[in-house]
Amino acid sequence: KKRYTIAVLPGDGVGNEVIPVAVDALRLAASLEGLDLSFEELPIGGVALDLVGVPLPEETLTRAKQSDALLLGAVGWPKWDNNPKHLKPITALLQLRAGLQVFANLRPITVLPQLVDSTYLRKDTAEGVDLLIIRELTGGIYNALPRGFTTNEQGDEVGFCTESYSASEVDHIARVAFDIAKQRRGKLCSVDKATVLEGSMLWRKRVTAMASEYPEVEVSHLLIDTAAMDLVRHPRQFDTILTGVMFGDILSDLAAMIPGSVGLLPSAALGDSGPGIFEPVHGSAPKHYGKDTVNPMAAVLSAAMLLRYGLKEENAANRIEKAVSDVLDRGFRTRDIHTPGTTLVGCKRMGEEILRSL
Amino acid sequence: KKRYTIAVLPGDGVGNEVIPVAVDALRLAASLEGLDLSFEELPIGGVALDLVGVPLPEETLTRAKQSDALLLGAVGWPKWDNNPKHLKPITALLQLRAGLQVFANLRPITVLPQLVDSTYLRKDTAEGVDLLIIRELTGGIYNALPRGFTTNEQGDEVGFCTESYSASEVDHIARVAFDIAKQRRGKLCSVDKATVLEGSMLWRKRVTAMASEYPEVEVSHLLIDTAAMDLVRHPRQFDTILTGVMFGDILSDLAAMIPGSVGLLPSAALGDSGPGIFEPVHGSAPKHYGKDTVNPMAAVLSAAMLLRYGLKEENAANRIEKAVSDVLDRGFRTRDIHTPGTTLVGCKRMGEEILRSL
Numbered sequence: 134k135k136r137y138t139i140a141v142l143p144g145d146g147v148g149n150e151v152i153p154v155a156v157d158a159l160r161l162a163a164s165l166e167g168l169d170l171s172f173e174e175l176p177i178g179g180v181a182l183d184l185v186g187v188p189l190p191e192e193t194l195t196r197a198k199q200s201d202a203l204l205l206g207a208v209g210w211p212k213w214d215n216n217p218k219h220l221k222p223i224t225a226l227l228q229l230r231a232g233l234q235v236f237a238n239l240r241p242i243t244v245l246p247q248l249v250d251s252t253y254l255r256k257d258t259a260e261g262v263d264l265l266i267i268r269e270l271t272g273g274i275y276n277a278l279p280r281g282f283t284t285n286e287q288g289d290e291v292g293f294c295t296e297s298y299s300a301s302e303v304d305h306i307a308r309v310a311f312d313i314a315k316q317r318r319g320k321l322c323s324v325d326k327a328t329v330l331e332g333s334m335l336w337r338k339r340v341t342a343m344a345s346e347y348p349e350v351e352v353s354h355l356l357i358d359t360a361a362m363d364l365v366r367h368p369r370q371f372d373t374i375l376t377g378v379m380f381g382d383i384l385s386d387l388a389a390m391i392p393g394s395v396g397l398l399p400s401a402a403l404g405d406s407g408p409g410i411f412e413p414v415h416g417s418a419p420k421h422y423g424k425d426t427v428n429p430m431a432a433v434l435s436a437a438m439l440l441r442y443g444l445k446e447e448n449a450a451n452r453i454e455k456a457v458s459d460v461l462d463r464g465f466r467t468r469d470i471h472t473p474g475t476t477l478v479g480c481k482r483m484g485e486e487i488l489r490s491l
Numbered sequence: 492k493k494r495y496t497i498a499v500l501p502g503d504g505v506g507n508e509v510i511p512v513a514v515d516a517l518r519l520a521a522s523l524e525g526l527d528l529s530f531e532e533l534p535i536g537g538v539a540l541d542l543v544g545v546p547l548p549e550e551t552l553t554r555a556k557q558s559d560a561l562l563l564g565a566v567g568w569p570k571w572d573n574n575p576k577h578l579k580p581i582t583a584l585l586q587l588r589a590g591l592q593v594f595a596n597l598r599p600i601t602v603l604p605q606l607v608d609s610t611y612l613r614k615d616t617a618e619g620v621d622l623l624i625i626r627e628l629t630g631g632i633y634n635a636l637p638r639g640f641t642t643n644e645q646g647d648e649v650g651f652c653t654e655s656y657s658a659s660e661v662d663h664i665a666r667v668a669f670d671i672a673k674q675r676r677g678k679l680c681s682v683d684k685a686t687v688l689e690g691s692m693l694w695r696k697r698v699t700a701m702a703s704e705y706p707e708v709e710v711s712h713l714l715i716d717t718a719a720m721d722l723v724r725h726p727r728q729f730d731t732i733l734t735g736v737m738f739g740d741i742l743s744d745l746a747a748m749i750p751g752s753v754g755l756l757p758s759a760a761l762g763d764s765g766p767g768i769f770e771p772v773h774g775s776a777p778k779h780y781g782k783d784t785v786n787p788m789a790a791v792l793s794a795a796m797l798l799r800y801g802l803k804e805e806n807a808a809n810r811i812e813k814a815v816s817d818v819l820d821r822g823f824r825t826r827d828i829h830t831p832g833t834t835l836v837g838c839k840r841m842g843e844e845i846l847r848s849l
């Protein structure tokens with residue numbers, strides 16, 4: 134019997150509502166496949182600040198490293214918004230990504246046929262969209278040095294940071310993207326701002342160079358401004374999108390408007406080896422916390438990604454994805470995706486229905 | 492009789508189709524208001540590269556500085572895509588902005604009732620949108636130093652640049668935004684990535700500080716990823732948006748999807764004194780050039796902005812805007828905004844109809 138240890142980090146806000154649902158689904162899907170999962174809950178974000186005064190306790194990072202995969206909820210809460218940066222909940226995320234060296238962020242955007250009505254775009258635009266955004270996660274403007282605050286010659290306060298990519302950083306993430314694109318529909322679109330940013334110029338050069346190693350992948354390049362437009366006006370043109378940490382943040386949230394709810398979107402953050410981080414993209418959602426109204430599907434689908442990419446347990450992953458689809462077929466909807474003629478349920482009930490479908 | 496000199500820079504591609512239309516409209520509207528305009532055509536972009544080997548000839552900059560306002564078409568053409576950066580057509584734009592110190596980029600996004608069907612969003616989402624993006628234009632990641640290419644300790648090539656804002660840069664553009672928001676509907680939304688970028692942290696602090704001077708303006712802050720989502724899911728919430736050079740580039744192109752065509756969108760770039768730059772946002776559009784199919788309205792509406800913000804000739808500006816609306820009422824549409832039941836026309840014919848309406 135294969136055994137795995139999963140580090141569970143619900144974090145703040147609605148993380149505490151959706152992660153228990155995802156853990157239940159994970160446990161059941163795994164046991165149906167004869168896997169033995171054990172779960173270890175670890176504090177992160179605001180919870181950790183309250184507990185030990187830092188957003189990412191050393192103990193959490195150490196144990197996370199020893200696990201086979203991380204299932205993360207969300208971090209952040211208004212209470213800590215005015216903390217200095219190193220004591221903000223979201224700093225835990227950045228530290229965790231760096232600590233685990235998860236440089237490849239995978240954000241699939243799929244419009245399930247049952248949900249085409251919840252799109253914010255036109256229905257005919259959203260129909261059939263199935264794309265994957267691969268975002269570089271440990272370099273670029275989020276991580277490069279130098280950065281900080283200084284005073285210029287005019288005695289003026291300045292906030293600054295560095296946007297940079299090195300050839301090997303680009304190659305590292307581009308390799309992941311080409312390999313995945315090859316297994317998908319063979320189309321890779323790299324997004325940058327090569328007309329202005331030096332890091333983007335190098336980025337485009339390296340992606341172009343690697344393309345010759347993948348004759349079966351059709352490569353294109355878009356500027357970030359055009360990419361943002363194209364995600365809205367004809368998103369079906371996209372298969373795999375490769376981009377940097379900043380543009381990936383923007384594009385993946387923007388792309389969430391295609392299915393119509395961040396409550397549907399899972400993500401994975403992977404390294405070369407070691408455990409990956411699997412988390413819904415929706416954040417801690419202070420406005421919705423405590424009402425049992427949020428959609429646990431993003432977390433549940435993150436659990437499926439955990440099985441597929443983290444543990445290579447494709448069958449168990451498929452079980453979860455099928456269960457989600459089945460629940461939708463049976464007409465259950467949380468508030469974010471509720472449309473006339475479907476049955477409105479809360480987070481917990483949705484969880485129960487997912488287990489039933491499993 | 493008031494006299495003004497307008498520097499006309501058609502530039503590349505469709506700039507040469509739309510600018511003549513805009514000049515005609517400008518000339519007629521001005522003469523109807525008893526103004527005396529003279530026009531001086533200057534080379535920029537690819538045209539200038541062909542002519543004198545640089546994208547922004549000194550002569551062009553000098554004469555532009557002596558004018559009362561610039562009417563610009565577009566720069567860029569695939570032929571020069573592989574030029575080194577200082578010999579790329581778009582470098583002319585960056586140099587021109589720096590040379591004229593036009594730090595405030597105004598990009599209005601309006602959904603005219605006649606055009607609500609051409610939106611890429613849902614009709615009920617797009618209806619009534621009337622927002623203005625104010626983008627900082629001469630600082631930030633486009634302009635800050637240091638930037639360039641280097642080799643790191645691992646012998647790895649690195650492309651890098653600096654994202655920075657100083658307190659006085661933020662104050663400079665924020666002042667413009669508060670003053671304009673006050674004259675609009677009194678709502679100002681500042682967009683940044685203050686959770687990650689130091690320049691954004693300072694940006695948010697300064698905007699927050701200035702808010703106390705404008706009790707009549709309601710200020711909010713959004714992260715760029717949320718702002719991108721909100722422009723798609725409820726754009727009517729926005730009145731005036733203030734943001735930096737990079738995020739402004741992305742948001743303004745994205746916002747073009749609300750009216751549904753970049754062919755409708757004018758822009759202005761203003762300094763403290765000296766001439767402003769007025770240009771359609773659509774670029775040189777190689778795919779569409781030479782077919783007489785593009786929409787001259789973005790250029791014509793840029794001419795209206797030139798009258799309003801450049802020459803303070805509000806009445807003449809209103810004439811042009813009314814003429815555009817009238818042509819739409821009369822059912823004429825270029826390809827980009829054509830819908831069943833309207834009359835499809837080319838660029839030239841659209842120009843003639845605008846003159847007729849004037």
Ligand SMILES: CC(C)[C@H](C(=O)O)[C@@H](O)C(=O)O
Nearest residue numbers: 223226227382414686687716
């Ligand atoms: C919280 C923030 C730092 C984070 C990011 O931008 O990476 C989040 O927006 C995300 O997309 O995962």
Ligand SMILES: CC(C)[C@H](C(=O)O)[C@@H](O)C(=O)O
Nearest residue numbers: 328329358581584585740772
């Ligand atoms: C051509 C490019 C440098 C320019 C920019 O990003 O400023 C353009 O995209 C724009 O929006 O005016």
